[in-house]
Amino acid sequence: MTHGAYDEEGVRHAVRLFLQSIGEDPDREGLQETPDRIARASRELFAGLNQNPKDVLAKRFTVDTEEMVLVRDIELYSVCEHHLLPFHGLAHIGYIPDKNEVVGLSKLARLVDVYARRPQVQERLTHQIADALVNELHARGVIVVTDCEHLCMSMRGIKKSQARTITSAMRGIMRDPATRAEAMQLILQTR
Numbered sequence: 001m002t003h004g005a006y007d008e009e010g011v012r013h014a015v016r017l018f019l020q021s022i023g024e025d026p027d028r029e030g031l032q033e034t035p036d037r038i039a040r041a042s043r044e045l046f047a048g049l050n051q052n053p054k055d056v057l058a059k060r061f062t063v064d065t066e067e068m069v070l071v072r073d074i075e076l077y078s079v080c081e082h083h084l085l086p087f088h089g090l091a092h093i094g095y096i097p098d099k100n101e102v103v104g105l106s107k108l109a110r111l112v113d114v115y116a117r118r119p120q121v122q123e124r125l126t127h128q129i130a131d132a133l134v135n136e137l138h139a140r141g142v143i144v145v146t147d148c149e150h151l152c153m154s155m156r157g158i159k160k161s162q163a164r165t166i167t168s169a170m171r172g173i174m175r176d177p178a179t180r181a182e183a184m185q186l187i188l189q190t191r
């Protein structure tokens with residue numbers, strides 16, 4: 001099949017084969033609908049493959065500020081591209097708008113989903129969010145910090161369920177030490 005299109009029938013077929021290959025009976029009652037369920041769930045979990053960050057950030061409005069806007073504790077659910085197991089945690093996004101151009105706060109959370117709903121690695125997810133805010137919104141400065149647990153490290157392999165992975169991306173004037181420190185303080189502030 002061609003790369004890029006979502007092939008629901010292909011997913012159903014692959015899941016049935018997978019169940020057989022792990023020694024299960026795909027025709028037993030509890031599993032009969034599983035290929036279909038996974039095909040529907042995967043359409044949602046990997047929807048970001050067919051979404052463009054441009055669309056999410058298209059609607060702008062003006063607020064009389066060129067100061068930092070920061071939304072923290074955005075829930076994040078993604079899937080690691082190595083094991084196709086979930087990694088999940090929080091994303092914190094701060095940006096300094098250009099010419100008073102801002103987007104609705106919910107769009108920052110939508111932007112997270114556009115990139116999280118793909119087979120991912122956390123580092124790429126983090127810098128893709130930052131780059132979209134620079135490239136599409138022309139933000140003068142951006143900070144993105146993600147803080148996640150990877151199930152491929154918790155439930156298998158090295159089995160370290162307490163380990164958190166934190167990755168960050170700074171762009172533009174957010175690289176300035178004082179600005180960066182202000183953003184980090186807002187992110188780390190106790191509730």
Ligand SMILES: Nc1nc2c(ncn2[C@@H]2O[C@H](COP(=O)(O)OP(=O)(O)OP(=O)(O)O)[C@@H](O)[C@H]2O)c(=O)[nH]1
Pocket residue numbers: 080081082120121122123150152153157158
């Ligand atoms: N850098 C990075 N690594 C990740 C991410 N998600 C999972 N990994 C790691 O990707 C690596 C894949 O390593 P491999 O040696 O190819 O696979 P593996 O034998 O299954 O690795 P183990 O998990 O150590 O058993 C593992 O060390 C994972 O912990 C991520 O988002 N970023």
Ligand SMILES: [Zn+2]
Pocket residue numbers: 080081082083084085150152153
């Ligand atoms: Zn993994």
